[in-house]
Amino acid sequence: MPPKTPKPASPPLDKDFRRAHTETVLQLTGNKTLTTLVDLARGDAGTLEEINLPGEEARRLMELGFLPGMRITAGWSAPGGDPRVFQVDGSEVALRRETARHLRVLLDPPKRPL
Amino acid sequence: MSDSDGASAASAVALAGAKGGRTAGARVALIGPPNSGKTTLFNRLTGLRQKVANFPGVTVERHTGVAVVADGREVPIIDLPGLYGLSPRSEDEQIAYDVLTGRRGDTGKPRAILLVLDSTNLARHLMLAAPILALGIPTLVILNMADDLRNRGGRLDLKALSSELGAPVALVSARQGEGIDQVFEYLAGQMPKPAPVELPILQDVPKCREWAGRVGCEARYRAPAPPKWTRRLDAVFLHPVVGLLVFLAVVVGVFQTIFSVADPAKDGVDWLIHLSSNWVASILPDSLFRSLLLDGVWNGVGSVVVFLPQVLLLFLFIGILEDSGYLARAALIADRTMARVGLQGKSFIPLLSAYACAVPAIMATRTIENKRDRMATILIAPFMTCSARLPVYTLIIAAFIPNRPVLGSFLGARALAMLALYVLGFLAAVLTARVLKSSILKSGRAPFLLEMPSYRWPTLQSLGLRLLDRSAVFLRRAGTVILLVMVILWVMAHLPLIHGHAPGIDRSLAGTLGRTIEPAIKPLGLNWKVGIGLITSLAARETIVATLGSIYGMDPESNQLGLERALEHDLTFGGALALLVFFAFAMQCISTIAVVRRETGGWKWPVLQFTYMGVLAYVGAFVAFHLIR
Ligand SMILES: Nc1nc2c(ncn2[C@@H]2O[C@H](COP(=O)(O)OP(=O)(O)OP(=O)(O)O)[C@@H](O)[C@H]2O)c(=O)[nH]1
Ligand SMILES: [Mg+2]
Numbered sequence: 001m002p003p004k005t006p007k008p009a010s011p012p013l014d015k016d017f018r019r020a021h022t023e024t025v026l027q028l029t030g031n032k033t034l035t036t037l038v039d040l041a042r043g044d045a046g047t048l049e050e051i052n053l054p055g056e057e058a059r060r061l062m063e064l065g066f067l068p069g070m071r072i073t074a075g076w077s078a079p080g081g082d083p084r085v086f087q088v089d090g091s092e093v094a095l096r097r098e099t100a101r102h103l104r105v106l107l108d109p110p111k112r113p114l
Numbered sequence: 115m116s117d118s119d120g121a122s123a124a125s126a127v128a129l130a131g132a133k134g135g136r137t138a139g140a141r142v143a144l145i146g147p148p149n150s151g152k153t154t155l156f157n158r159l160t161g162l163r164q165k166v167a168n169f170p171g172v173t174v175e176r177h178t179g180v181a182v183v184a185d186g187r188e189v190p191i192i193d194l195p196g197l198y199g200l201s202p203r204s205e206d207e208q209i210a211y212d213v214l215t216g217r218r219g220d221t222g223k224p225r226a227i228l229l230v231l232d233s234t235n236l237a238r239h240l241m242l243a244a245p246i247l248a249l250g251i252p253t254l255v256i257l258n259m260a261d262d263l264r265n266r267g268g269r270l271d272l273k274a275l276s277s278e279l280g281a282p283v284a285l286v287s288a289r290q291g292e293g294i295d296q297v298f299e300y301l302a303g304q305m306p307k308p309a310p311v312e313l314p315i316l317q318d319v320p321k322c323r324e325w326a327g328r329v330g331c332e333a334r335y336r337a338p339a340p341p342k343w344t345r346r347l348d349a350v351f352l353h354p355v356v357g358l359l360v361f362l363a364v365v366v367g368v369f370q371t372i373f374s375v376a377d378p379a380k381d382g383v384d385w386l387i388h389l390s391s392n393w394v395a396s397i398l399p400d401s402l403f404r405s406l407l408l409d410g411v412w413n414g415v416g417s418v419v420v421f422l423p424q425v426l427l428l429f430l431f432i433g434i435l436e437d438s439g440y441l442a443r444a445a446l447i448a449d450r451t452m453a454r455v456g457l458q459g460k461s462f463i464p465l466l467s468a469y470a471c472a473v474p475a476i477m478a479t480r481t482i483e484n485k486r487d488r489m490a491t492i493l494i495a496p497f498m499t500c501s502a503r504l505p506v507y508t509l510i511i512a513a514f515i516p517n518r519p520v521l522g523s524f525l526g527a528r529a530l531a532m533l534a535l536y537v538l539g540f541l542a543a544v545l546t547a548r549v550l551k552s553s554i555l556k557s558g559r560a561p562f563l564l565e566m567p568s569y570r571w572p573t574l575q576s577l578g579l580r581l582l583d584r585s586a587v588f589l590r591r592a593g594t595v596i597l598l599v600m601v602i603l604w605v606m607a608h609l610p611l612i613h614g615h616a617p618g619i620d621r622s623l624a625g626t627l628g629r630t631i632e633p634a635i636k637p638l639g640l641n642w643k644v645g646i647g648l649i650t651s652l653a654a655r656e657t658i659v660a661t662l663g664s665i666y667g668m669d670p671e672s673n674q675l676g677l678e679r680a681l682e683h684d685l686t687f688g689g690a691l692a693l694l695v696f697f698a699f700a701m702q703c704i705s706t707i708a709v710v711r712r713e714t715g716g717w718k719w720p721v722l723q724f725t726y727m728g729v730l731a732y733v734g735a736f737v738a739f740h741l742i743r
Contacts, residue, residue: 056201057561063199067323068320075345076352078352079447083446083562083564085348091235092344093563093565096561099561099563
């Protein structure tokens, strides 16, 4: 067995985890917007900052890929916008709004103005 | 019709193998995240046919089988429900967890683990490898879906991955059989303990993911391109307008084909049965035995068997729904409706499978984390129109509803009536859920988390096998339960002997029984003949069809008419409607009662459920009869 030297982790994780410092939901950091997953429209992407849910529920979300530092893209939803499918860490997971509301994300700047 | 029939047969095989083989008790467990292909691999290894479908949470109990390795040794294999991590939250995860940690007394810790991961999503699936390897049990890491990985341009270095994990790694395609030899070789070999490697703190999910990412990096894992077709198909199926239209078109199409496509097939089977019945009549001398064969078997069991094409068609549609991955989308679309009655989209998956049969549906509720939600889903599942109701509905509809077009050739009156009955069952289910969830089963809202599988082509082979298995179940039931009831019915219809001759059916034991309960069902517009059918249908719903076929066949007034015409003569339209409503609501199914007792751990819930559904059926039928008369 070759000796192990710590190598940088796979892309999304090698950035150190940013922690949210304030309770403000909307905050501007450079050209990125801090918001929650509910506010992502189809096609929007962002980086997960924090899960504001009790331990057990947060754990299950993390096991499904919703980890701080991960990129999340909003996909299609059921008619009416709830629940919505999110692409995260190679899989697609559906969440209700009531859950998505507790996931804070840093929104990517829009690629082109709508 | 339960899936556990197959399970117990499988474990019987396993026990025999454990006794005869040289590896008694040394079981190998299949572990992995949901929908990673564990059961597909299990079926490959053991030659069994446990249920495989394209959504998470298909397997909800453990199944045992034996793999025969190169030197002829038999290795017992256990298939288990999927696990996202080692912190079980639902009943099915608990089962996998207990077997893995040796908490189920009868098995002990597994001798080895086959860890099945989806190679197209390796980084996330590798997260599970950390806690599994930490158990110190010999493990083969199986990267499944090799075909999919290759087609979408992903790759990795297996040697490097193996040395990173300290355990052997095999890249296989369980579906296509590629690489399965490596699994057999592993099972035949020494199965050494995993080499110690540096593992992350298991409680810390982000650390585990970081570790998985690093291991993936070391193994030069290149993730495959995103599944293009899944995105394209979702753009159609989850489109707010088009999606709903497609959904409606599919539903209407299913019911229309049940009458337009399956009907000629049914007539064909009917014709065959007639032909063979005439042949039997011509070769046997006139005797009691001939009468038993003709009245009991051909008129009785035969009138159920003719509905095989309808039932198979239904299962074909369910099979396509489950194997393609659309089912998870349907659950997503239904979530809002389910939320309104206090349940969640996950409850919709068992409810959909209840369209086949309530027994596996009730077992499938094990995937629902919230205990009270699970209980409510168990209690409403038998309202969903199961395939045993299909022969009853088809018969009565064909006898009483003319075949008129409603929406051109797209939807006929009969298909519409059938659709209405399915909607009726669904409404009864959700309204009951509403009542339960706002009273005795009130609970906080459980979060809804559902992984959407990629769409896959249902293979002809898997659909074919499903239909074959279904036909076997259907015919076995006709040949055992229903046949037995028919023989008893025939005997009761020929007793007591008067001067050595059978009395007329109305004065026989069976007739007397029917007349005894007639006062109770007269208010529903039903007579004693249907009464006998209602009693026999307690064994299995479709037995009423066999019973009526047999009784009308024995009755000289109606024996030349054929079942449909005889029924039309015997009942009013209101009575027929009452009978339909009764069947939509009543819980006439012993296997369902038994499985509810097992899953809820007592008689309280099944008794409550049986009573509630019975009262609702009676009142519903009464109202229907008096409204339409
Ligand atoms: N392309 C491809 N598909 C596969 C392969 N193995 C399994 N599948 C498909 O993956 C889906 C899930 O397979 P299952 O065997 O039911 O998965 P499971 O791990 O038992 O799932 P649960 O019982 O829900 O935990 C099915 O649609 C299979 O046809 C494979 O090697 N390649
Ligand atoms: Mg399975």
